[in-house]
Amino acid sequence: MAVPGPGYAITARVEVPSSASAAGDLTMAVGRVGGVVTAFDVVEAATATLVVDISCNALNEGHAQEITAALEALPGVRVRKVSDRTFLLHLGGKLSVESKVGLRNRDDLSRAYTPGVARVCQAIAANPADARRLTIKRNTVAVVTDGSAVLGLGNLGAAAAMPVMEGKAALFKRFAGVDAWPVALDTQDTEEIIRTVQILAPAYGGINLEDIAAPRCFEIEARLRELLDIPVFHDDQHGTAVVVLGALRNALRVVDKKLSDCRVVVCGVGAAGSAIIRLLQSGAPGEVLAVDIDGIVHTGRPGLDDNLASIAAMTNPSGTSGTLADALVGADVFIGVSAPDLFGADELATMAPDAIVFALANPDPEVDPPLALQHAAVVATGRSDYPNQINNVLAFPGVFRGLLDAHARDITDAMLLAASAAIADVVPEPNASFIVPSVFDAAVAPAVAEAVRQATAKKDVAPT
Numbered sequence: 001m002a003v004p005g006p007g008y009a010i011t012a013r014v015e016v017p018s019s020a021s022a023a024g025d026l027t028m029a030v031g032r033v034g035g036v037v038t039a040f041d042v043v044e045a046a047t048a049t050l051v052v053d054i055s056c057n058a059l060n061e062g063h064a065q066e067i068t069a070a071l072e073a074l075p076g077v078r079v080r081k082v083s084d085r086t087f088l089l090h091l092g093g094k095l096s097v098e099s100k101v102g103l104r105n106r107d108d109l110s111r112a113y114t115p116g117v118a119r120v121c122q123a124i125a126a127n128p129a130d131a132r133r134l135t136i137k138r139n140t141v142a143v144v145t146d147g148s149a150v151l152g153l154g155n156l157g158a159a160a161a162m163p164v165m166e167g168k169a170a171l172f173k174r175f176a177g178v179d180a181w182p183v184a185l186d187t188q189d190t191e192e193i194i195r196t197v198q199i200l201a202p203a204y205g206g207i208n209l210e211d212i213a214a215p216r217c218f219e220i221e222a223r224l225r226e227l228l229d230i231p232v233f234h235d236d237q238h239g240t241a242v243v244v245l246g247a248l249r250n251a252l253r254v255v256d257k258k259l260s261d262c263r264v265v266v267c268g269v270g271a272a273g274s275a276i277i278r279l280l281q282s283g284a285p286g287e288v289l290a291v292d293i294d295g296i297v298h299t300g301r302p303g304l305d306d307n308l309a310s311i312a313a314m315t316n317p318s319g320t321s322g323t324l325a326d327a328l329v330g331a332d333v334f335i336g337v338s339a340p341d342l343f344g345a346d347e348l349a350t351m352a353p354d355a356i357v358f359a360l361a362n363p364d365p366e367v368d369p370p371l372a373l374q375h376a377a378v379v380a381t382g383r384s385d386y387p388n389q390i391n392n393v394l395a396f397p398g399v400f401r402g403l404l405d406a407h408a409r410d411i412t413d414a415m416l417l418a419a420s421a422a423i424a425d426v427v428p429e430p431n432a433s434f435i436v437p438s439v440f441d442a443a444v445a446p447a448v449a450e451a452v453r454q455a456t457a458k459k460d461v462a463p464t
Contacts, residue, residue, distance in 0.1 A: 003059070003385055004034065004035060004036045004056070004057035004058050004059050004063070005057055005059075005384075005385065006038075006057055006085075006086075007086060008057065008058040008059060008060055008061065008063065008064055008084075008086070009038065009055065009056070009057050009058070009084075009085040009086065010055070010056060010058060010064045010067065010068075010082055010083065010084055010085060011039075011053050011054070011055040011082070011083045011085055012053070012054050012055075012056075012067075012068060012071055012079055012081070012082045012083075013043065013051065013052070013053050013079070013080045013081045013082075013083075014026065014051070014052050014054060014071055014077055014078065014079050014080065015049055015050070015051050015052075015077070015078045015080060016049065016050050016051075016052060016074070016076065016077050017048065017049060017050075017075075017076040017077075018045070018046065018047065018048055018049055018050050022050055022052070023040060023052075025074055026040070026052065026054050026071060026074070026077075027040070027054075029070045029071055029073070029074055030054070030056050030067055030070065030071070032070060033063075033066050033067055033070045034059070034063065035056040035057065035058055035063070035067040035070075036056055036057040037054060037055070037056045038055045038056055038057055039053070039054070039055035040052065040053075040054055040055075041053045041054075041055075051080070054071070055085070064082070064084070068082050090163055090166075093162075093166055094163075094166040094167060094169075094170050095166050095169055095170065095181070095182075120134055131202065132205065132407055135203075136179060136203070137202070137203060137204060137205045138205060138404065139177075139178060139179050139205065139404055140178075140179045140180070140181065140203065140204050140205055140206075141172060141178055141179070141180040141181075141204060141205065141206040141207070141208050141400050141404075142180070142181060142183045142197070142200065142201075142203075142204040142206075142207050142208065143165045143168045143169055143172075143180050143181065143182050143183060143208045143210055144183045144185065144193075144197055144207055144208065144209050144210065144212075145158065145161045145164075145165055145182075145183070145184055145185065145209070145210045145211045145212060146158060146161075146184075146185050146187060146188045146193055146211075146212050147159070147160055147161035147184065147188075147211065148188050148211070148212055148213040148216070149211050149212060149213040149214070149217075149236070149271075150164060150211045151164060151211070151362075152361070152362060152363075155188075155213065157186075158184035158185055158186045159184065159186075161184055161210075161211055162182055162184050164210070164211060165182030165183075165184060165210060165211075166182055168180065168182075168208070168210060168235075168396075169181060169182055171393050171396075171397060172396070172397050172400065174397075175393060175397035175398070175439075175444075175445045176397030176398055176400065176401040176445045176449065177401070178397060178400050178401055178404065180208065180400075183197075183200065188216075190216050190219055190220060193212075193220055194220055194223050194224060194227070197224055197228075198224070198227050198228065201228050201230060204230060205230055205403075205404045205407075206230050206231045206232075206233065206400050206403055206404060207224060207228065207230060207231070207232045207233070208233055208234075208235055208396065208400065209221055209224075209232065209233070209234040209235070209236075210234075210235055210236065211236065212234070212236075212271075214270040214271045214274070214307065215305055215306065215307045217234055217236070217237070217271050218271075218274070218306075218307055220234075221234045221237070225410065225411075229409045230408075230409060231400075231403045231408050231409070231410055231411040232411070233396070233399065233400070233403075233411055234271065234275075235392055235395075235396050236271040236272055237271045237272060237274065237275035238275050238279075238395075238411075238416055239392035239395045239396045239399070240271075240272040240275065240276065240337065240360075240390075240392055241272070241275040241276045241278070241279040241416065241420075242279070242394075242395040242399070242416050242419050242420045242423070243390050243391065243392060243394045243395050243420070243423060243436065244276050244335060244358060244360075244390060245276070245279055245280065245283075245417070245420040246394070246419075246420040246421065246422075246423035246424040246436060247358065247380055247388065247390055247423075247424070247435050247436045248333065248335075248356070248358070249420070249421070249424040250424050250427055250430035250435040250436065251333075251356045251358075251378040251380070251430070251435045252356070253430055254377065254378055254430055254431060254432055254435065255354040255356065255377045255378060256354075257332060257354065259280075259283040259284070259285050259286070260283070260284050260285065260286055261286050261332075262285055262286050262287075262332035262333050263286055263287045263288075263289070263330055263331045263332050263333070263352070264280065264285050264286075264287065264288045264289070264331070264332065264333040264334075264335065265288075265289045265291060265324075265327045265328055265331045265333065265334050265335070266280075266288060266289070266290050266291070266335045266336075266337075267291045267292075267324055267327075267334065267335070267336040267337070267338045267342065267366060268291075268292065268336060268337040268338030268339075268361075269290050269291070269292045269297060269307070269308060269311055270337070272337040272360075273290065273335075273337045273338070274307055274310075274311060276335060276337065277290055277311055277314065277315060278314070278413075279413065279416060279417070279420075281314060282413065282417055286332075287315075287316075287317070287318075288314075288315040288316070289315060289316050289320060289327045289331075290311050290312070290315050290316065291323075291324045291327050292308070292338075295321065295322060295323050295324070295326075296316065296320055296321055296322050296323070296324075296326065296327050297311055297312050297315065297316065298312055298316045298319050298320060298321055299312045299313065299316075299319065300319060300321075301321070324342060324343060324347070325343065325346075325347050325350075328343065328347045328348075328350055328351055329350045329351075330350070330351070330352050331351050331352060331355065332351070332352045332354075332355060332356065333355070333356045333357075333358075334351070334355070334356070334357045334358065334359070334366075335358045335360070336357075336358065336359045336360055336361055336365065336366035336367075337360050337361065338361055338366060339361055339366065340361050340364030340365060340366065341364060341366070341367070341368075342366040342367065343366065343367050344367060344368070344371065345371055345374070345375065347367075348367065348371070348372060348374075348375035348376065349375060351375065351376070354377040355375065355376040355377060356376060356377065356378045356379075357372045357375075357376040357378070357379045357380070358379075358380045358381075358390060359372060359379070359380075359381055360380070360381060360382040360390050361382070362382040362383065363383065365381050365382070365383070369381050369383075369386050377432060378432050378435060379432075380435065380436070387433040387434065388433065388434070388435050388436055389436070389439070390436065391439050393439045394423050394436060394437065394439060394444055394448075395419055395420075395423065395448065397445045397448075398419065398422070398444060398445035398446065398447065398448025398449045398452070399411075399415070399416075399419050399448060399449075399452055401445060401446075401448070401449035401452075402415075402419075402448065402449035402450065402451065402452025402453045402456065403415075403452060403456070405449065405453055406452070406453045406456035406457065408452075408456045412455075414455050414458075415452050415455040415456060417455075418451040418452060418454065418455035419448045419451055419452055421451065422447040422448045422450070422451035423436065423437065423444060423447070423448060424436075425447065426441060426443050426444055426447055
């Protein structure tokens with residue numbers, strides 16, 4: 001299933017005997033062990049030897065070592081150095097701060113800092129709302145984590161979460177011009193996190209919670225929304241839900257079904273799955289079954305925590321019990337935000353005709369995508385190497401752009417639904433391989449931002 005990709009790209013600097021076949025020998029050696037050569041550069045050329053940088057994509061770290069060994073096994077070849085291109089990109093971090101104003105002379109300094117800045121401070125003290133107009137609060141988001149649920153890697157802690165938070169901040173800037181900054185908290189105590197974010201909030205126009213484990217993430221978000229006068233958005237929940245609903249809207253158009261007639265199975269009832277289920281309710285689906293590691297969620301199942309009890313109350317009205325395989329029988333839609341390789345051809349064959357499969361576990365989906373395509377009409381994943389990538393970057397930059405521009409103090413389901421519809425509408429004529437726009441489609445973030453701005457002004461929008 002997996003293919004070599006840029007996430008495990010290496011550049012090997014090798015010394016080879018000077019010959020007409022040198023380039024071909026190196027390229028073939030990489031190819032024989034399944035690597036993909038992406039660049040070939042001659043660094044030094046002498047009569048007897050060449051020094052070459054050969055860049056290639058691998059499957060994983062072990063495969064990169066296998067590629068290196070294949071190069072070293074060639075007669076007369078010496079590998080001088082191997083650089084991991086992903087680690088090189090992260091050296092020194094991915095962010096920097098630059099001033100928007102020039103400080104060329106004493107006059108500039110007097111206005112940007114003392115004594116002129118005192119007048120601006122006094123103006124904000126007299127009218128705190130002016131902070132949105134006269135400080136970075138106007139365009140700045142805090143990306144807050146405790147490192148308890150980093151990607152699919154688990155509880156790695158605050159420091160290890162920083163590369164993800166930096167990446168998130170870079171995406172905010174690249175796609176929506178939002179200045180975002182990582183705030184990695186060295187605590188996993190719910191009360192400490194809430195209080196810390198509360199006292200940091202005056203510097204920011206919005207809070208993006210990231211990689212905080214369920215079920216604590218639900219309480220943290222809910223409490224902060226009550227305490228703060230700026231929007232609080234847990235991207236692992238709502239960003240995923242927004243993009244999934246936009247993609248589902250277009251997938252249903254492709255198969256000519258109505259959500260109200262569909263049986264929807266959501267596998268995974270953590271942060272993302274719970275938010276998807278809650279936002280789905282706005283479209284009045286025919287039936288929703290939630291499935292976790294213990295099977296189908298229902299009100300009679302013992303040991304439900306508060307989140308699962310809430311999900312049970314809004315799903316599965318017939319009280320169905322059983323396994324994921326049982327849930328898939330007759331299902332029109334499968335949405336997976338759980339774990340890899342949970343089912344296969346036998347279970348796919350039991351789904352309804354023209355089924356929709358969103359297998360979003362990363363990097364390995366709940367079901368093999370090529371296999372799913374043999375049975376389902378529309379298939380989406382969280383990966384970039386298959387069509388229909390469900391990626392949160394389609395949502396959060398534009399959502400915050402709209403919230404900041406509207407000076408929003410909160411975020412509502414109406415705004416999330418508007419964002420979801422805007423993403424779907426960027427694809428005017430969806431087909432089985434094109435139900436969501438590319439993450440690099442320049443139309444997405446402005447469309448989402450405008451939809452959020454309008455929804456903020458209306459305070460409500462009709463469910464789609």
